[in-house]
Amino acid sequence: MTRKNSVRLLAAMLLSLLLLVALHSTAPESFHFDLLRRLLSPKARAPPASSRDAQVILQRVSENGTRPCHNISTEAAYFFGLPMEGNGEEMITLSTEVSHKFWIVSYAADGSRRCHGGDFYEIDLSGHQWKSRPSVTDLGDGSYLVELRVDGEFTGIYTLRAILLYSNFHGMDHSATEWAVDKEVFRLQIHFTSSTGGSTRTTLPLCTSSDFTSKKPWLGKWTRTKFDESCALDEDGRYLCLRDDEQCDESQCSGALERLESNGWVYSAHCKFRIWSTTEAWKCLDGKKLFFWGDSNHRDTIRNLLNLVLGMNEIIEQRSIIINVTNPANPAQNLRVFQIYNGAPDPGKVFLGLRSLDEPAYLELVKKEFFQGGVPDAVILNSGLHDGHAWKIPGSLPQRPRPLHCSGSHCCGRATKHAWSSVTRSPWLEV
Incomplete structure (x- = not known):
């Protein structure tokens, strides 16, 4: 067994003895009302533009350990802000072409909230023709703002997963492997439907040199509009299933799609890329x-x-x-x-x-x-x-x-x- 797998097995054994992550907390209703009200306040909905800056992160790292709750690890996480029905096990319905926001809040094993940031949550949104990692903003107080959006032409059923990779800024440690958590804290099913009643298609502009010098954050995704359902890796580990002359759907890329050898998956952001011959x-x-x-x-x-x-x-x-x-x-x-x-x-x-x-x-x-x-x-x-x-x-x-x-x-x-x-x-x- 590899060291990485051993760490994962040990973590799984230990975490199984701790709190189970639930979709709905068992804390008093008044507590959740106050928390939700705070999270939905204008201040929480509009984090400072510098919250992703390196200086902010380094400042928080330098402060880590200066308060007692800094040394408490995250063992559970709950989300707030998404429409839930019944017991939370039913599918959520959201609209395409709309930016949706929700919050992840970190908790310790005793049920108390973490007072500081530094948890590394990886968010995965996957559908049949769309894969993305929605942005996560560390608000610095144990809560994390997640923003997700799906383009109009990619309606369908999606799986949203949140994985806690590291807690307490340990992902920045010199030897971070021993601190790896790699724990799925929740998984949801989301049905993205068209907000206009029909599928809409937006053709992205080609990326230019200015896109690479702009300070605008890149929020990319992988999409596919042309693919072979039966496609499998060949002996050389390549996906060679589309016709050699198969061209991109101009909404997401430009050029010969098969040159990517990805069975149609192509990366784009606020602009699309040209695939050179x-x-x-x-x-x-x-x-x-x-x-x-x-x-x-x-x-x-x-x-x-x-x-x-x-x-x-x-x-x-x-x-x-x-x-x-x-x-x-x-x-x-x-x-x-x-x-x-x-x-x-x-x-x-x-x-x-x-x-x-x-x-x-x-x-x-x-x-x-x-x-x-x-x-x-x-x-x-x-x-x-x-x-x-x-x-x-x-x-x-x-x-x-x-x-x-x-x-x-x-x-x-x-x-x-x-x-x-x-x-x-x-x-x-x-x-």
């Missing part, structure tokens, strides 16, 4: 230099880009790689890909993160490959996993030096067109 992708990337600096997960990203998008057949095994690839269908087109592993100067080691830059030889390697043949056209950074182990104090991370001396929209005379941070922006490299 191999010819279009090569035209876009021809002559470009891509620079990846991050953990070994980038190997999957690079392999998928080369093989699934550009039509190559590359095997990516090393954590640090430099690849020059040529379009098999047009030898005049080429692409350079640089991936420098950031876990440690030695690719076989881990958990040093930015401290790798204290090694002069490693720093020179990064600088050399970054500038080799000119600065990159795009930079993809991922510095979360290994820095999470190396940097215990969040405030110390931004104090790192910037040894590349390259900042602004132009880097050493040449424009670096795009820069992404897939986890955490690295303070030593600004492009």
Whole structure:
């Protein structure tokens, strides 16, 4: 049995001796009336815009443990704000095209309310053609605001699940596995019906560069309008069931749907994505230099880009790689890909993160490959996993030096067109 499964089994055995999570609490009715009135107050319905900000989270983490109730774990959770009938076992009916809000409230084993936030609830809303993770806002007082919405064309029966993954900010611990709860606190059936009496379809706009620089939060979902009910994974672990020329439903994406190999499932948010053909992708990337600096997960990203998008057949095994690839269908087109592993100067080691830059030889390697043949056209950074182990104090991370001396929209005379941070922006490299 794996350690992860052992933890889950032990947690299940312990939790089975504690409170059962119920859809309706056994607390006095007056208590629930006061609680519901507080939750439905304008203040509760409109949490501050900064409640999701990193500074707010870090402030709450620093306060954790300063009050007696901070050290009390969450053992049960109840929801308020959804229309219930009878004993709560009947299906809830909600309208599509409407933003619905409800609250999860955390309780200790003795039935008392938690006084502080820090519980990590994962909310899953799944239907036959829709899957999403509704947003959860920690209100900082033991209650959590959940917002969900389903588009008009996706009426049907849905399952709403709430899973408590971690309590008391333990999800941010250096070694969080031992604190994993992974407990389903409630499960509901919801029938989403059209608010207009008929199915409505909204065609999303294509995502543009401004969508990636906007501070507007992304609230995405997976949907499918074209799929094969009998589709199954093949021997290579791929869903190859739709016709090669099957096109997206323009409401959710643009391009050849089968290229995703997902049996029709496609991601979209407030905008939709374009699925590039191999010819279009090569035209876009021809002559470009891509620079990846991050953990070994980038190997999957690079392999998928080369093989699934550009039509190559590359095997990516090393954590640090430099690849020059040529379009098999047009030898005049080429692409350079640089991936420098950031876990440690030695690719076989881990958990040093930015401290790798204290090694002069490693720093020179990064600088050399970054500038080799000119600065990159795009930079993809991922510095979360290994820095999470190396940097215990969040405030110390931004104090790192910037040894590349390259900042602004132009880097050493040449424009670096795009820069992404897939986890955490690295303070030593600004492009």
